[in-house]
Every structure is written in structure tokens, then in C-alpha cells.
Amino acid sequence: MGNNNGDQVILATGGYDHSIKFWQAHSGVCTRTVTHPESQVNALDITPDSQLLAAAGYQHIRMYEINSSNPNPIVNYEGISRNVTAVGFHEDGHWMYTGGEDCSARVWDLRTRNLQCSRIFQVTAPVNCVCLHPNQGELLVGDQSGVIHIWDLRTDHNEQLIPEQDASIQDISIDSSANFMAAINNKGNCYVWSLIPGNKLPDGEEGSTQTQLRPKSRLLAHKRYGLKCKFSPDAKYLATTSADQTAKLWKTSDFSLHSTLQTENQRWVWDIAFSADSQYAITASSDNTARLWSIETSEIAKEYIGHSKALTSLAFQDGTP
Amino acid sequence: MFYTHYLSATLSESQQSIMAFYDNKYWILSHVRNSFLYSDDTGMCEMILQNADIPKKIREEGKKQWFGNLDDSEEEFDDDGRIHTRSLGNGNDDFGTRRRRLNTVVRLEKMRKEQQAAAMISTIRWKEPDLTNLDQGEKTKIFQKKEVVAQNSKSALSKLMAEHASDPDSPFIEYAKFDGNSQLRAPTRTIRIFLSMQSAEDRNFPMTVCVVASAKVSELIGLVCYKYSHEKREPPLTGSVDNYALFIAEDDGSPDADFPCLEPKEVVGKFGFTSLALVRSANPPKEAKKDVETNKTVDQLNTEKPEERGAVLESTDYHSFKGFLLHKVRPNTEITLGISWDQVEIKPCPTSRSVTTLLWSRPNLKPTRLPIEVIVDCVPMQTLPASVAIMYYDTDKRKWRRLRIECDSKTIEQVVAKLKFILEIRGGLYRQEYLHHMSYVNKKASLIR
Numbered sequence: 001m002g003n004n005n006g007d008q009v010i011l012a013t014g015g016y017d018h019s020i021k022f023w024q025a026h027s028g029v030c031t032r033t034v035t036h037p038e039s040q041v042n043a044l045d046i047t048p049d050s051q052l053l054a055a056a057g058y059q060h061i062r063m064y065e066i067n068s069s070n071p072n073p074i075v076n077y078e079g080i081s082r083n084v085t086a087v088g089f090h091e092d093g094h095w096m097y098t099g100g101e102d103c104s105a106r107v108w109d110l111r112t113r114n115l116q117c118s119r120i121f122q123v124t125a126p127v128n129c130v131c132l133h134p135n136q137g138e139l140l141v142g143d144q145s146g147v148i149h150i151w152d153l154r155t156d157h158n159e160q161l162i163p164e165q166d167a168s169i170q171d172i173s174i175d176s177s178a179n180f181m182a183a184i185n186n187k188g189n190c191y192v193w194s195l196i197p198g199n200k201l202p203d204g205e206e207g208s209t210q211t212q213l214r215p216k217s218r219l220l221a222h223k224r225y226g227l228k229c230k231f232s233p234d235a236k237y238l239a240t241t242s243a244d245q246t247a248k249l250w251k252t253s254d255f256s257l258h259s260t261l262q263t264e265n266q267r268w269v270w271d272i273a274f275s276a277d278s279q280y281a282i283t284a285s286s287d288n289t290a291r292l293w294s295i296e297t298s299e300i301a302k303e304y305i306g307h308s309k310a311l312t313s314l315a316f317q318d319g320t321p
Numbered sequence: 322m323f324y325t326h327y328l329s330a331t332l333s334e335s336q337q338s339i340m341a342f343y344d345n346k347y348w349i350l351s352h353v354r355n356s357f358l359y360s361d362d363t364g365m366c367e368m369i370l371q372n373a374d375i376p377k378k379i380r381e382e383g384k385k386q387w388f389g390n391l392d393d394s395e396e397e398f399d400d401d402g403r404i405h406t407r408s409l410g411n412g413n414d415d416f417g418t419r420r421r422r423l424n425t426v427v428r429l430e431k432m433r434k435e436q437q438a439a440a441m442i443s444t445i446r447w448k449e450p451d452l453t454n455l456d457q458g459e460k461t462k463i464f465q466k467k468e469v470v471a472q473n474s475k476s477a478l479s480k481l482m483a484e485h486a487s488d489p490d491s492p493f494i495e496y497a498k499f500d501g502n503s504q505l506r507a508p509t510r511t512i513r514i515f516l517s518m519q520s521a522e523d524r525n526f527p528m529t530v531c532v533v534a535s536a537k538v539s540e541l542i543g544l545v546c547y548k549y550s551h552e553k554r555e556p557p558l559t560g561s562v563d564n565y566a567l568f569i570a571e572d573d574g575s576p577d578a579d580f581p582c583l584e585p586k587e588v589v590g591k592f593g594f595t596s597l598a599l600v601r602s603a604n605p606p607k608e609a610k611k612d613v614e615t616n617k618t619v620d621q622l623n624t625e626k627p628e629e630r631g632a633v634l635e636s637t638d639y640h641s642f643k644g645f646l647l648h649k650v651r652p653n654t655e656i657t658l659g660i661s662w663d664q665v666e667i668k669p670c671p672t673s674r675s676v677t678t679l680l681w682s683r684p685n686l687k688p689t690r691l692p693i694e695v696i697v698d699c700v701p702m703q704t705l706p707a708s709v710a711i712m713y714y715d716t717d718k719r720k721w722r723r724l725r726i727e728c729d730s731k732t733i734e735q736v737v738a739k740l741k742f743i744l745e746i747r748g749g750l751y752r753q754e755y756l757h758h759m760s761y762v763n764k765k766a767s768l769i770r
Contacts, residue, residue: 009478019505026481029497033505071505072438079447094463106447109463115448117463137466153464176472198466208466233472277476301482306498319477 007319010066011282012053013290014041015270017309020055020064025282025292025316028302034064034071043087044315053315054096056084061098061108077108086130097139099127105141105151121151121158131172131181135197138211140181142169148183152210159210163191163218173238175231180252181213182238184229188222190240191215192255217255221248227270232278237295239281241269247283249295259298265289273316286310347383350375364428491550492561496543501531508534510589514545514567515574515598517746518556525574527596528552534590538567538583545599560601570596575747578662600746638662642736643670644728647708658726660739662747665691665711667724689724693747697721697755699740701733709733711740714751721755 014020014036022032039057046053046066053064055073059080062073082101089096095117096108105127109117125145132139141149146167150159163169167185174181178197184190194216198209222242229240237258241247246262247269261269261283271284280301284290290304290311343349354375357366374380501509513527528548532541542562549558558565567583568576576582576598583592639661645653646667659666667689691713698712708727715722726736744752 007477009481021503025478026485028494030503032503035505073442076442076444077447078444091467108445108447113443113445115445117459118448118450120450133466134469135466137464154461154466176469178469197469233474275476275478276472277474277479279476279479280482305495320473320475321477321480 007321008050008317009319010046010050010053010315010317011290011304012044012046012315013284013304013307013311014044014055014313015284015286015288015307015309015311016040017288017307019307020044020053021304021306022066023290023304025302028292028304030304030306032069033306034073036062036073041313042083042085044313045087045089046315046317047089048091048093050317054087054089056087056098058083060084061087061096080106082126085126085128088130088132090132090136092136097130097132099130099141101126103127103143105130105139105149107139107153119153121149123147123149128169129171131174133174133211134176134178135211140172140174142172142183144168146185148172150210150213157210161213163215164189170226171228171230173230175235175252176233177235178211179235180216180231180238182229182231184221184226184240186225188220188224188226188242188244190219190221190226190229190238190250192217192219192238219250219255221250222246225268227268228272230272230274232274232281232295233276234278236278237274239272239274241272241283243268245269245285247272247281247293249281259295261291261293261298263291263300266291267310270310270312271314273314275316276318276320282314282316284311284314286312290314345383346379347375350379350383358425362424364425364432367425367429368432491547493543493547493550496540496547496562499532499536499540499544500548501533504533508590510534510592512541512594513570513596515570515576515596516545516549516554517576517598517600518558519554523554527570527574532589534588536589537585538587538589539563539585541589542567542585542599564601566600566602567597568600569594570598574598576600578747640735640739642726642728642732644709644726644732647725647727653727656726658736660736660743662743663693665693665696665713665740667726693743694749695751696740696744697752698759699737699744701737707733709736711736712755714755 009025011023011025012020013023018035018037018039020034020036020041021030022034023029024031036055036057039060041055041057043056044053051066052074053066055062055064059078059082061077061084063075063077064070064073077096080098080100080102084098084100086099086105087096088098093110095110097105098108099105103123103126105121105123107117107119109115111117121139121141123141123143125143125147127141127143129142130139131142137153139151139153141151143149146162146165146169148161148163148169150161152158163183164185164187167187167189170184170186172181172183174195178195181193181195182190192215193213196212196214198211200208219238219240221240222244225243227241227243229238231238231252235252238250238252238255239247240250245266245268246260248260249258250256251258261281265287266283266285266289267287269283269285273282274280275282279295281293281295282290283293288305288307288309288311291300292302292304293299294301354366354370358370361367501507501511509531511529511531513529515524515527517524528545530541530545530548532544536544539562542565546558546562546565562585566585568578569580569583571577574596582600582602583597639659641657641659643655643657646656647653655670657668657670659668669688695714695716696711697714698710700710700712702708702710702725706727707730708725709732711724711726712721713724714720728736
């Protein structure tokens with residue numbers, strides 16, 4: 001599936017005001033508003049072909065057309081109970097993955113309407129985050145009881161690890177070269193592992209063994225709830241966001257603090273995304289505003305003002321110039 | 322209580338029979354349902370009651386009780402037992418009821434639209450995976466691991482940021498959010514805005530703006546300014562929204578001087594104008610409000626600070642000045658010069674009562690009114706004592722004429738400033754011709770020298 005709008009820069013934000021706004025990232029102007037009735041937006045993600053935006057809400061995932069003026073979703077995925085807290089896509093757009101408060105992670109087959117290849121992975125606590133390994137074959141699932149599950153989609157084999165007892169895993173991130181994995185919990189602590197890819201199976205069998213994790217570092221990143229963690233595309237930085245109203249950037253070379261993105265009006269920083277060249281970061285905050293930050297100067301380059309309630313998630317896809 | 326009254330009003334037209342209310346099951350049911358309908362603002366009751374009928378038995382019994390065996394009783398009731406709210410021409414309608422009914426209709430429409438929109442959404446329900454059918458080959462194909470490749474690190478965002486870094490951050494960008502086009506479902510107003518600051522040709526092509534109805538006039542001005550800067554129209558705007566005002570536009574796009582400018586704090590949704598004109602006024606409207614509807618005398622003007630005065634004059638309000646109209650042969654006459662947005666008026670001042678003036682004052686000293694269109698220029702004259710000359714085109718005699726008014730220097734300044742300001746904006750063909758003629762004359766004169 002080719003990237004039809006490869007040069008397009010897409011920025012969408014959503015939260016509690018029952019609307020999702022699309023922005024012209026370089027000017028701060030809101031170009032379109034779509035409706036997301038009756039539920040807050042928990043997570044947003046853009047399909048790899050830049051055609052659709054997925055919004056995870058209460059008991060549903062709604063898909064919106066990006067290049068259209070239709071204010072309503074075009075597809076509604078339902079049949080789940082309680083909040084869907086995470087959503088993402090396979091790089092070829094063949095399937096979508098979600099995680100939810102119903103203690104499950106699911107794979108939705110997008111090739112057909114009847115969800116031929118759907119999969120489900122049950123855990124024992126509500127799922128807060130789901131991360132797809134860049135190898136497209138493993139899902140990392142973080143739950144409220146503090147467990148990280150590694151689910152091999154081909155074999156259904158899974159491993160578990162608990163970085164900190166009873167500390168709810170809020171977010172998991174893997175850098176694009178699959179060298180590191182980070183997980184942040186509700187105590188504000190961020191754990192980092194080195195990833196060792198699985199070995200090729202003997203005798204020419206298809207596939208490989210599971211990725212191994214080797215603990216690398218623990219960052220006492222924030223004194224309050226951690227909300228999101230994300231590696232920059234060039235893997236130089238690890239960003240962590242928190243209820244302490246800041247987003248922090250850590251150097252991955254030695255895990256020292258590089259800079260703090262904060263400003264007076266900013267409240268809880270619920271989400272963060274990087275530009276493709278790791279020069280800019282965009283944050284979404286519960287002060288109803290999203291902000292574009294220059295990584296080099298830690299200054300705000302643009303503010304996206306227009307929502308009337310707290311923002312809890314953003315989706316950003318940088319284009320190729 | 323009013324509902325009971327209404328009910329009796331409806332029925333009194335066709336039924337004079339005994340109205341047994343509270344021991345009629347059918348009536349109670351209808352009454353309760355209708356009360357829910359009328360008092361429910363969310364429209365939920367309407368939705369539910371649409372599909373729920375009153376049981377047939379109760380309905381029949383109730384009707385019989387009410388109407389005996391009259392056959393035309395059927396008309397009174399819908400199938401679900403709701404009492405018809407016909408509009409009665411006899412004025413018995415309770416206006417409140419009708420309004421509530423209209424609200425319900427509006428809400429029904431809204432719900433119907435939402436249902437339609439919902440019908441356009443395809444719904445896919447989660448299907449429990451059937452692992453027996455899913456063969457290993459298929460699974461491997463879909464979920465196989467891939468080689469991790471280096472990501473492209475070129476950023477279109479950075480490129481756009483760099484390209485637009487040199488753009489001065491539009492001072493009006495905060496008003497972009499009032500654009501109705503990017504809003505959802507909010508009521509909007511689409512207005513044509515004529516931009517008086519543009520050149521004569523450009524002025525005829527108004528800008529169409531869609532603004533949210535809840536925006537204030539000052540915010541609409543901001544949005545117009547934002548779009549103006551964004552579209553890089555010429556000449557560039559200066560100042561802030563406080564320096565601009567919106568007027569009702571006439572057919573040709575010029576501001577209508579009969580009405581004052583739109584109050585900046587008013588909500589745009591209140592108005593139904595389709596065409597407005599944007600005008601630059603040097604003073605913030607707040608200051609102008611100080612002397613609206615009052616004719617300021619020279620004394621009042623003299624007591625004000627010069628800066629304020631200057632600001633006040635460059636507005637569209639009416640101002641009057643005192644001076645003496647100079648004539649070629651007659652003695653000077655004391656007059657009041659009134660300058661407003663659309664005319665210049667010279668009124669004789671009946672102040673001096675000496676015999677001489679009475680003798681000399683003739684009926685020909687009627688007030689002179691000159692529409693702004695014929696005023697071509699206003700210049701201070703280097704005479705002693707100082708005076709100001711107002712040149713105008715006499716349409717009857719078909720030539721340019723000059724009025725000379727003697728007054729103190731401060732007044733001269735003010736008169737010149739005010740008229741020049743008005744002529745800037747409202748100067749018409751006569752003024753253009755005059756200026757053209759004068760430049761030709763001056764050129765000739767300089768050549769001779």
C-alpha cells in the first residue's frame with residue numbers, strides 16, 4: 001500500500017469536548033473539526049496510507065476520512081465493552097490493534113468486513129497501552145497491575161515481565177530501529193531495556209524466536225503520574241510526559257536529562273509526538289491546548305488553540321518533503 | 322396548569338360533552354405522556370413515545386367515555402393517543418405550548434438528521450476469532466516478523482516551518498478560530514465584506530467570510546483582517562482590530578453613513594446583514610463613543626488635549642465649528658460650520674443683535690448644505706487673519722467654488738484634518754477631477770517658473 005499523501009503533514013487532537021480537530025501544523029490554524037459524540041477520545045492513530053484517522057473511545061473505535069470534509073466517522077468498530085485505551089496499525093495497514101479496560105488486546109483484520117483474522121489476547125488487568133514492535137510480529141501489552149506482556153502473534157507465545165510491582169504501566173515505546181524499549185508507570189518511573197532480536201529458527205523454519213529484553217536503565221523521570229513515553233525517530237532522545245505538567249527529554253546515550261518542555265499554562269501532558277527529523281515535538285495537554293516545541297531551544301513554536309476541554313491524545317504524521 | 326387550559330380549549334371546539342379527566346385512564350395516560358413530551362428538553366421522550374402505543378382497550382374505552390359515540394372523534398387523536406395540537410385560529414392558543422411544540426419539531430429534525438448520518442456509518446462488530454479455521458500458513462503470512470529498516474528522517478513539517486518562518490506571524494492569527502468553515506454544526510453567518518482600504522478597482526470585489534454566529538463584531542473584524550493578511554492583499558493592514566470598524570454596506574459597497582458602525586461588543590449572530598464594509602478609523606471606537614450624538618463646540622474642543630482632539634476628529638461623527646464666513650462684498654457673517662460624514666453645513670449664527678447686523682442680515686443667509694460628494698478640497702489659507710477654504714463643485718453653475726471661513730488656527734487645523742479624512746474615504750469623482758486639474762495646473766506653474 002503506497003503512501004498516497006507522502007508529503008502531507010497531518011496533525012489531529014482529541015479529548016473531552018466530543019470533537020477531533022485537524023490542524024495545519026506550521027501555522028496553528030484549525031482546518032477541520034469532526035464530531036466524536038458521547039465519549040472522550042482515549043487514543044488517536046493515523047493509518048499508514050494517511051487515509052483514515054482512528055479514534056479509540058468508550059466501547060468503540062471510530063474511523064474518520066482524513067481528506068474529506070465529512071464531519072462524521074465512516075466506520076465504527078464495536079462489540080467491545082468499556083474504554084478502548086490504545087489503537088495502532090500494522091505498517092501495511094492489513095490489521096489494526098487495540099487494547100482496553102476489558103483486560104484484552106485485540107487484532108482487527110482490516111482486509112475484510114468479517115474480520116477473518118481477528119485475534120485476542122486476554123490478561124488479568126485493564127490494558128493501558130499496546131505497542132507494535134517494528135518487526136510487525138510482536139505486540140507489547142502493558143496493564144494496570146504493572147505487567148508487560150510480549151505477545152508473539154505468529155506463535156501466540158507470550159512472555160511477561162514486571163519492572164516494578166503494582167505500578168500500573170501507562171505507556172510503552174520502542175525506537176524505530178528496535179534497539180530499545182521504554183515503559184513508564186504511574187509512579188513516574190521510566191524503565192529502559194535493550195532489545196535483542198530473536199534468532200532465526202533452525203532448519204529453515206519460517207520466523208524467529210522471541211525478542212529478548214535486557215534491562216538497561218531506570219529513570220526516576222517524574223514525581224507524579226507518568227503518562228506517555230516515546231523515542232525520537234533518530235533514537236537520540238526519550239521523551240516522558242507526566243501529570244507534573246511537563247514533558248522531559250532524556251538523552252539515550254547516557255539517560256541524562258536533556259531538557260524540559262514546560263510553560264505556565266500547561267497542565268497534564270497527555271501525549272507527545274516527534275517530527276520525522278527529531279527537530280520538533282508536539283504535546284497535548286489538559287489545558288485544552290496542543291503545542292509545537294523546538295527540541296533545540298525548548299521554546300514553543302506554535303500553539304494549537306480551539307478545543308474547549310482537556311486534550312488527552314494526538315496523532316501526528318510527518319510527510320516526506 | 323396551562324396544559325389543562327389548553328386541552329379544554331382544544332376540545333371545546335368540537336366537544337361540549339362532559340370532560341371527565343382524572344377518572345379516565347385514557348386521558349391520564351395521554352396527559353402524562355404529553356406532559357413528558359412538552360417538558361422534556363432533550364427529545365428522548367419523543368423518541369421513546371413515538372413507538373409506544375397506548376393499549377387498544379384503554380384507548381377505546383377512554384374515547385367512548387369522552388365522546389360517547391361520535392364518529393368524528395377519531396380526528397382528535399393520533400394513533401398513539403396523542404392529542405392533536407392543531408393550530409386554532411380563534412386565538413385560544415397558548416403561545417407557550419406552540420413554542421414548545423416547535424422546539425420539539427426542531428429536535429425531531431435534528432434527531433432525524435443524526436439518524437441519517439448514523440446510517441452512513443458502516444458498523445463492524447468484533448467477531449470472536451475462530452482459531453480452528455485459521456491455518457498456520459495464513460497466520461504466518463499475516464503476522465510474520467519483518468526486517469527492521471532504517472526510517473526516513475526527512476521532515477515535511479520542518480521544511481514548512483522553515484519556509485514560513487520569515488512570514489510575520491500574522492497579528493490577527495488569534496481570530497482565525499472564528500472561521501465558520503472549520504467549525505462543527507455551530508451556526509454561522511456568511512457575509513460579504515467590502516474592503517474600503519483597497520484600491521478603487523479592488524474595492525468592488527468583496528471578500529466572503531463565514532464566521533461563527535457567536536463571535537463578536539470585533540472578532541469578526543479580526544477574522545477579516547486575518548484573511549486579508551493571509552491572502553496577502555494590498556495595501557497591508559496596520560494597527561489592530563481597534564483601528565477598524567464595520568459599517569452596513571450600500572449596494573455599491575461603500576459604507577452607509579446613515580447608520581453608525583457596528584458596535585464591537587455585539588454578537589454577529591444578532592444581525593442579518595449580508596454585506597458590510599470595513600473601514601479604517603484612526604481612533605479606537607471607545608474614544609469616539611465619548612462624544613457620540615453631541616455636537617462639540619469649539620470651546621469644548623479647546624479644553625481637550627491636542628492628541629485626543631486629533632483622534633476624535635478623525636472619526637465619522639458630526640462635528641461643528643464656529644467661525645465667520647467671508648464674502649467678497651458683504652461683511653462677514655458668523656456661522657456654525659457643521660461637518661458630518663455625508664455633508665457640510667453652514668448655518669448662520671443668530672448671536673449678534675446689533676442694529677447693523679440686523680440691517681445687513683438678509684434672508685439669503687440660509688443654511689447652506691453641501692453633500693460630501695461635491696466637496697473637492699479643504700486647505701488652510703495664508704491670509705491674515707487666518708482662514709480655511711473649502712472648495713466645492715457647484716452643480717448648478719457647473720464650476721468650482723470656494724468658501725472661506727475665518728476662525729482661529731486651532732479650528733482651522735481641525736476642520737482641515739476632519740475634511741481631509743472624510744475626503745480620503747469618501748472622495749468621489751469631483752474630487753478626483755479637481756485633484757487631477759490641480760496637479761496639471763501646478764505642473765504648468767512649475768514649468769513656467
